[in-house]
Amino acid sequence: MRYANPRHERLYRNVARGRGYRSHTLAALFLLTAHRKLWKNWCKAVDSKGIEWAAGRDSDPGWDGYALQRAALSINKSQARQVTLHQLADPAEYPQELLRLVITALVIAREEPKVIQDTFIRRRRGITC
Helix, strand or coil: CCCCCHHHHHHHHHCCCCCCCCCCCCCCCCCHHHCCCHHHHHHHHCCCCCECCCHHHCCCCCHHHHHHHHHHHHHHCCCCCCHHHHHHHHHCCHHHHHHHHHHHHHHHHHCHHHHHHHCCCHHHHHHHC
16 A cells, blocks of 8 residues: 555554444545544544544645545545546646555555555554544
8 A cells, every 4th residue: 555655654544443444444544544634623523423524624624635535535425526536636636646545545445444454554542632
């Protein structure tokens, strides 16, 4: 699994550890925790049931954060504004490092939640917000 950086890996594992999220929620969390400003907007909207999308704050996370947020919404909620294949193929909208994160999130969404918990989310302690 490719993380954006070591901070992203620690944060994602701490947020997802021990919770019974479905795989699409785990994938969305992977994307939301990849960008510091984006996570700051969404960390209070995450609880034991998942992501409360209506509770997310609307401050500007920058273009990269916005692109990851749209992809997270598209993966987690079928009625969300979808990210198109054309947008994913456009290097101006999804540069290589963002595309890698989105592809990893898609792999997470395809797996069983138990596999993700056992394989990728080890027990670590730390702050989540």
